Amino acid sequence: MNIYPADKIQEWDQFTMEHEPISSLDLMERASTVFTEWFCLHVPPSQTVTVVCGPGNNGGDGLAVARLLNKKGYSSNVLLCQIASPSEDYHAQLKKLPSDIPKTQLHENDPLPDFDSQEIIIDAIFGSGLSRPVTGYWGQLVNAMNASQNIFAIDIPSGIFSTPQAHESAVKACRTLSFQTVKLSFLCPEYEAFIGDWTVKSIGLHPDYPAKTQSTDHYTELSDIHPLLRHRSTFSHKGDYGHGLLYAGSGGMIGASILSGRAALHAGLGLLSMHAIQDAYPILQGQIPEAMIHLDPNSKKITRLHPQSHKFQAIAIGPGIGTDEETVNIVTDLLKETNVPLILDADALNIIASHDLLDHIPKDTILTPHPGEFDRLFGKHTSHCERIKTASQQTQNLQCTIILKGAHTLIAAPDGNRYFNSTGNPGMATGGTGDTLTGILLGLRAQGYSSINTAKIGVFVHGYAGDLALRESAVESVLPTHIIKHLGLAFQEIRNGPSGRSSSPK
Numbered sequence: 001m002n003i004y005p006a007d008k009i010q011e012w013d014q015f016t017m018e019h020e021p022i023s024s025l026d027l028m029e030r031a032s033t034v035f036t037e038w039f040c041l042h043v044p045p046s047q048t049v050t051v052v053c054g055p056g057n058n059g060g061d062g063l064a065v066a067r068l069l070n071k072k073g074y075s076s077n078v079l080l081c082q083i084a085s086p087s088e089d090y091h092a093q094l095k096k097l098p099s100d101i102p103k104t105q106l107h108e109n110d111p112l113p114d115f116d117s118q119e120i121i122i123d124a125i126f127g128s129g130l131s132r133p134v135t136g137y138w139g140q141l142v143n144a145m146n147a148s149q150n151i152f153a154i155d156i157p158s159g160i161f162s163t164p165q166a167h168e169s170a171v172k173a174c175r176t177l178s179f180q181t182v183k184l185s186f187l188c189p190e191y192e193a194f195i196g197d198w199t200v201k202s203i204g205l206h207p208d209y210p211a212k213t214q215s216t217d218h219y220t221e222l223s224d225i226h227p228l229l230r231h232r233s234t235f236s237h238k239g240d241y242g243h244g245l246l247y248a249g250s251g252g253m254i255g256a257s258i259l260s261g262r263a264a265l266h267a268g269l270g271l272l273s274m275h276a277i278q279d280a281y282p283i284l285q286g287q288i289p290e291a292m293i294h295l296d297p298n299s300k301k302i303t304r305l306h307p308q309s310h311k312f313q314a315i316a317i318g319p320g321i322g323t324d325e326e327t328v329n330i331v332t333d334l335l336k337e338t339n340v341p342l343i344l345d346a347d348a349l350n351i352i353a354s355h356d357l358l359d360h361i362p363k364d365t366i367l368t369p370h371p372g373e374f375d376r377l378f379g380k381h382t383s384h385c386e387r388i389k390t391a392s393q394q395t396q397n398l399q400c401t402i403i404l405k406g407a408h409t410l411i412a413a414p415d416g417n418r419y420f421n422s423t424g425n426p427g428m429a430t431g432g433t434g435d436t437l438t439g440i441l442l443g444l445r446a447q448g449y450s451s452i453n454t455a456k457i458g459v460f461v462h463g464y465a466g467d468l469a470l471r472e473s474a475v476e477s478v479l480p481t482h483i484i485k486h487l488g489l490a491f492q493e494i495r496n497g498p499s500g501r502s503s504s505p506k
Contacts, residue, residue, distance in 0.1 A: 001200075001224075002210050003184050003217035003420070006128045006162040011213070012180070016206040025089050028057060031179055031203040032064035035154055036072070038177050038201060039065070039122070042152070045073040047120050052079045052145065054125035054158070055086040061154050062124025063093035070101055077102040079113065081125055083138060108137045115147045123151050123171045125158035128183065134159040139169030146172045155179050157194045164385040170194050179203045182219050187408040187420045188384045220411075220419045223498045225460045228453050229491070241270030242446030245309060245340075246439070247317035247348075250327070251300035254280045256320025256346075256435045259480050261288045263439025264316075266487040267458070269446055275306045298326070305330050305337075314341045314445035318348030318368075319435040328355060335360040341445050343368065345438040353377045363399040364451050366441060370405045370434065392418060401451045403441075403459060405434060411455045419456055423463025425470050427478030436480045437462045440487070465490040467505045 004012065017024055043049070051066040053059035059081070066076045078097065082105055086094070097103070106113070115121065123145070126134065134142055142159055145151060151173045156162060159170025162183040176198040178186065185191045186198050218224075233240070244264055249257030257276055261284070264272050272291045276284055278299035285293060296302050303326040309315060317334060321327055331351045334342070342365040344352070349369050352358060353376035361367070369377060374387055378394055381387045387404060391412035395402045404410040407426075411419040440462055444454040468489055469482035493505070 001181055001219040001221055002213075002215035003182055003219055004213070004215055005184075006130075008213060008215070009128060009162070009180070012205050012209045015209045015212075016204075019206050019208065024057075025092055027203070028060050028089050028093070029064055032061050032068060034179070034201050034203050035061065035177050036065050036068040038199065039069070039152055040072060042175060043074075043120055043150075047074070049074055049076040049120045049122060050079060050115075051076060051122040052081065052125055052141075053090075054081050054127070055084050055090055056127065056129060057087050057089055058124050058127025058129070058154060058158075060087060060090035060093045061127070062122060063090065063097055065122060065124070065154065066101055067093075067097055070098055077104070080105045081138065081141070082107045083125075106141070112141060112144045115145055117147060117149050119148045119150065121145055121148045121151045123153040123158050123173060125171075127154065127158070128156045128162045130159070130161060133166065133168035134170065135168045142169040142171050150174055151196075153177070153196075156183055156185070157196075160185055160191060160194050164188050164191070164383075164388075172196070175199070177201055180205050182420075184217060187219075187410075188388070189407065190383050190385065216417050218417065218419045219422055220456055220460055221422050221498075222460075222464075222494060225457055225494055226497050228449075228457055229495050230447075230449075238270040241268055242313040242443075242448060243271040243273065243311070244269050244442045244446035245306055245312040245315045246272065246274045246442060247302055247306075247315070247321060247330075247334075248274070248319040248435070248438075249276055249280050250302065250320055250322040250324075251277065251279065253320030253322070254283050255432065257284060258287045259432050259435040259484070260316065260319045260439035260442070261291050262484050263436040263487065264443040264446075265290055265439075266484055267440040267443025267461075268491075269443035273306070273312070275302065275304075277302060302327050302330060305333055309334070309338055310340060312340050312446070313448065314343065314442055316343040316345065316438050316442035318343075318345035319438055321347045323347050323351055323354070327351070332357060332360070335362065338362065341451065342366070343438055343441045343445060345434065346373070349373045349377060358398070361398055361400060365398075365400045366403065366445065366451050366455055367398075367400055368403045368405060368434065368438060368441065374404055388412075388418070392416065401455050403437075403455050405437070409459050409463070411452070411459060413452050413455075421459045421463055423460055424466050425463075425475060425478070427470050427473065427475035428463070428466040428483070430479065432480035433466075433483065436483050461487065461490045461494060464494065464505070468493075471505060 153173035
């Protein structure tokens with residue numbers, strides 16, 4: 001799914017009206033019907049609903065929704081904000097509003113309405129066409145609306161911009177229905193308190209527009225990942241699926257080795273070698289019998305490179321290795337000497353950050369920082385939106401793929417494209433989850449997938465397995481071992497195709 005800024009969405013509306021063809025008023029009616037049907041899933045007809053409408057097309061949507069809810073037996077009233085001259089479609093919808101729906105006009109400097117915490121409000125004031133921050137009297141109105149804990153926003157909460165930028169007053173919605181595509185702001189954690197739980201629904205905009213209109217931002221869904229997965233030949237053998245090398249674990253952190261190694265094998269890796277500390281040998285042989293173990297001379301930390309590092313199809317390094325001086329040396333040597341595709345995670349990234357090794361990272365490497373590691377690498381950021389911009393710059397500077405982990409994990413590609421993931425859940429916010437991702441990436445990269453497809457498939461299947469695990473558990477109880485357990489089913493369902501699913505089994 002392409003992610004477009006507000007002006008491109010308006011172009012898409014216009015393209016639809018010209019090529020379907022359909023009038024703007026009928027398209028508004030279609031969008032309002034979609035919102036109404038969605039709203040009715042969450043609020044029973046016994047509730048009284050207040051629809052707060054601005055004078056533009058978002059307000060026109062609100063007027064149509066009030067009328068449609070009235071037909072379905074809802075008791076509704078409409079608050080008409082006299083902010084500016086109304087649009088033609090707003091005026092047409094106002095004429096169609098039944099006379100028995102109470103209407104109140106609100107002018108600037110009128111006494112503000114009293115909203116209570118249980119009141120059901122539909123926000124239709126500004127929408128995605130907002131051009132400047134909401135301040136003054138109308139900002140006070142928005143703040144007064146936020147007394148309610150039950151605000152449903154049409155397309156986007158009033159006061160929030162589709163593309164992240166500074167805002168003033170903004171509606172704090174409990175739920176938001178976005179028309180046709182997700183807004184980039186929805187994918188930034190600083191906007192969560194305003195967006196609430198969000199859903200995307202198609203309003204039937206013309207399907208030819210995305211093919212004609214480029215976008216560098218994408219929301220990755222199952223239908224995007226399904227065609228990327230390769231099919232295995234009946235006569236294939238283990239050598240066809242790559243030999244990966246994993247540097248992971250140190251004293252007290254052997255679990256990171258186990259999680260990464262198991263995940264790599266469950267991602268389809270043909271052969272796995274693990275370079276491990278002496279103390280890890282009996283544990284790894286018992287926990288991952290499929291792996292070949294190469295032992296470091298040290299019992300507590302990794303101090304040497306595997307003597308045949310150049311013979312592998314991919315190498316992952318970082319989970320639980322620590323930042324001891326001798327380990328710093330092997331990370332430095334690996335960066336400077338290897339021609340093998342690399343996945344850098346955890347302590348490998350911390351070593352790179354603390355020893356100014358960014359310029360030594362080989363091209364086409366995959367970096368997998370969480371926000372803290374990202375800031376150590378690239379400087380302190382005050383928001384996730386800033387990190388997204390930096391990731392776009394740095395991936396082009398380094399000619400590497402950057403995976404910025406978190407909700408809606410960002411994959412920044414050297415060609416300028418950005419991919420936001422649709423799978424995963426808060427249950428995955430626990431130690432070791434990143435180690436499993438590193439293993440999955442190693443397994444895929446060693447099989448010959450490109451770095452960007454490795455990242456897209458790996459991040460998606462990792463989150464998908466987490467969503468499958470959540471089916472059988474609760475967000476408090478999902479563990480990395482549960483994610484690994486469900487990788488097989490995740491690959492199977494993705495390989496079978498969308499089958500009616502747009503993203504993940506949530």
